Amino acid sequence: MPLEHQHLRYNPLRDSWVLVSAHRMKRPWAGQVEKPAEEHIPRYDQNNPLCPGNKRANGEVNPEYDSTFVFENDFPALQPDAPDPGSDQDPLFQSKAARGVCKVMCFHPWSDVTLPLMKKEEVVKVIDKWAELVKDLGTVYPWVQIFENKGAVMGCSNPHPHCQVWASNFLPNEPALSDRCQRAYYQKHGEPLLLQYAKQESEKKERIVVESPDWLAVVPYWATWPYQTLLLPRRHVLRINDLTADEREGLAAIMKQLLTKYDNLFEVSFPYSMGWHGAPTGSYLEEDNSHWQLHAHYYPPLLRSATVKKFMVGYEMLAQEQRDLTPEQAAEKLRNLPEEHYKTRQT
Amino acid sequence: MPLEHQHLRYNPLRDSWVLVSAHRMKRPWAGQVEKPAEEHIPRYDQNNPLCPGNKRANGEVNPEYDSTFVFENDFPALQPDAPDPGSDQDPLFQSKAARGVCKVMCFHPWSDVTLPLMKKEEVVKVIDKWAELVKDLGTVYPWVQIFENKGAVMGCSNPHPHCQVWASNFLPNEPALSDRCQRAYYQKHGEPLLLQYAKQESEKKERIVVESPDWLAVVPYWATWPYQTLLLPRRHVLRINDLTADEREGLAAIMKQLLTKYDNLFEVSFPYSMGWHGAPTGSYLEEDNSHWQLHAHYYPPLLRSATVKKFMVGYEMLAQEQRDLTPEQAAEKLRNLPEEHYKTRQT
Ligand SMILES: O=P(O)(O)O[C@H]1O[C@H](CO)[C@@H](O)[C@H](O)[C@H]1O
Ligand SMILES: O=P(O)(O)O[C@H]1O[C@H](CO)[C@@H](O)[C@H](O)[C@H]1O
Secondary structure (H helix, E strand, C coil), X not given: CHHHCCEEEEECCCCEEEXXXXXXXXXXXXXXXXXXXXXXXXXXXXXXXXXXXXXXCCXXXXXXXXXCEEEECCCCCCCCCCCCCCCCCCCCCCEEECCEEEEEEECCCCCCXXXXXXXXXXXXXXXXXXXXXXXXXXXXXXXXXXXXXXXXXXXXXXXXXXXXXXXECCCCHHHHHHHHHHHHHHHXXXXXXXXXXXXXXXXXXCCEEEECCCEEEECCCCCCCCCCEEEEECCCCCCHHHCCHHHHHHHHHHHHHHHHHHHHHHCCCCCEEEEEECCCCHHHHHCCCCCCXXXXXXXXXXXXXXXXXXXXXXXXXXXXXXXXCCHHHHHHHHHCCCCCCHHHHHC | CHHHCXXXXXXXXXXXXXXXXXXXXXXXXXXXXXXXXXXXXXXXXCCCCCCCCCECCCXXXXXXXXXXXXXXXXXXCCCCCCCXXXXXXXXXXXXXXXXXXXXXXXXXXXCCCCHHHCCXXXXXXXXXXXXXXXXXXXXXXXXEEEEEEECHHHCCCCCCCEEEEEEECCCCHHHHHHHHXXXXXXXXXXXXXXXXXXXXXXXXXXXXXXXXXXXXXXXXXXXXXXXXXXXXXXXXXXXXHHCCHHHHHHHHHXXXXXXXXXXXXXXXCCCEEEEXXXXXXXXXXXXXXXXXXXEEEEECCECCCCCCECCCCHHHHHCCCEECCCHHHHHHHXXXXXXXXXXXXXX
């Protein structure tokens, strides 16, 4: 079977290739071992600036929130009023103004839960808040990036369940590339790239992790991270705020399923960075964005165990991303994991 | 001064933008702390497969080498004989054959030295071997990627000073993109992008870390990693094997200077991934590659201290790379560091 040997696969969303070297999992690992994720997090910690009722760095006090809670990032990478740097006209020294806002969103008042351990209704509230933020910030900003860094290994410095929302006056590199690729595909094939993709994966089955009437989570054919997944609706949906109430419930359910499988893989709170991509907003709201399909990317770093991750380093940074097991192997492993969370099984 | 506020900068080698948020270094860090690099490595370790005279995983015994030593990677991501996977013709499920070789190159017989601590003549031997490998593998393969992962935080699992050389039958994403950008610039401006860039940086001075009559090391205007540098010759040189004997000596000297400054920054053996980019080889040897200029990229992850790195995670993976200090601030810091290595100063 040739797909057990090394080969290249094409990522149509990024117009790039990934090197798949299936046999490389066989090599021994004597390199860096991560600290396993902290498993005993107190429900409330008086020193945690994300907990209800606590004081944050800027002196503000959080309300006694009982669902989601959104506030402005105290150390924002994007501010609404940054001056225009003015370009020196030289093509090699180009700069541009960057303006925006950075928000933090707590998922739940308790520090000791994560999305898969929250109730479905609570996850629906998270989705509703995401939709609200995209709608509101999207009236002004062309791009609203919702993302979650989960786990210390992904640069997350606070165990309280939360994500971030950064809105900008520019279309960042990744969505700009994805926009270009989806547009070109649509022009050529007359149907959105990701809709055709979802249909085919739904028939092929081999890369599916979980599916429901409305949603699909697959290890994409072109996955670069070991257990990377792509989560998307079956219906043509441009933005997260276009989801119906039923679809939001379905999304909460499939997120819980997917993230439970992730946690069950190595019996650890699975680290990842995830984020939503949908049609751009702001002035793009007046344009035709039929080529877009809403989707979430999950990029989890773990490769071999709860403490050994994949390093995207030398060859990957300088030449091309490379993976050590096939997407089909990864999907099969995830698919076959129990639906019940290892933490609730133990009790 | 507007460059102290957030703004975007353009990377002409990758046709992409980076978000520069200078003021973000002010935020406190409560996140992951890396293990500091091991400072007491034995010169010879009988269990280290890279040391002279030792047995490797495949049973082969290393010679008692006294300079550089090259061997085939025992767990190669690329092999010369992988079968063609055959594409299923669908634009969403494209695959291609990947063939090549992966070599490991030890820099020195001793485990307790690194490039900045080696003698200049010894570093020249490393450069000569790089040139030889690019020349030899380049007769067959279009791309020969020389790269070094240094430090456990960059996925390096062996402290013995070494790099890797992966040659492939395809032009990987990163060099393909760089080729496209340099070609377009050359067609428009009639001179290689990086030659014009080196001239301007040499005049502007503010981003220079070290320079010599033949070489220049700068924190590029578009740097994404905190202390990223670009090392390149002043003369128009296509490939590393085109360097004259004098230029190789000059390169050894400036590498020692740059890497000494890196180590001195946080008084630790500075982790990084680095690699060489030059004009493609194989069948490209017969084409005009005047748009290319040989250069090395250094991507070091440390941001705040010997144990706190920059995380390229959520926003960076999903939207756009973001940095927390300006390239000018980084260059100034590096430039002002002593030329003598902290380890030789201490003794
Ligand atoms: O070949 P090594 O040193 O075992 O492995 C290291 O470098 C490779 C090339 O950048 C990466 O693919 C691996 O993830 C990394 O751990
Ligand atoms: O905003 P945080 O959680 O402090 O910071 C984390 O996420 C940001 C956005 O991906 C990154 O730029 C930082 O490097 C990372 O540590």
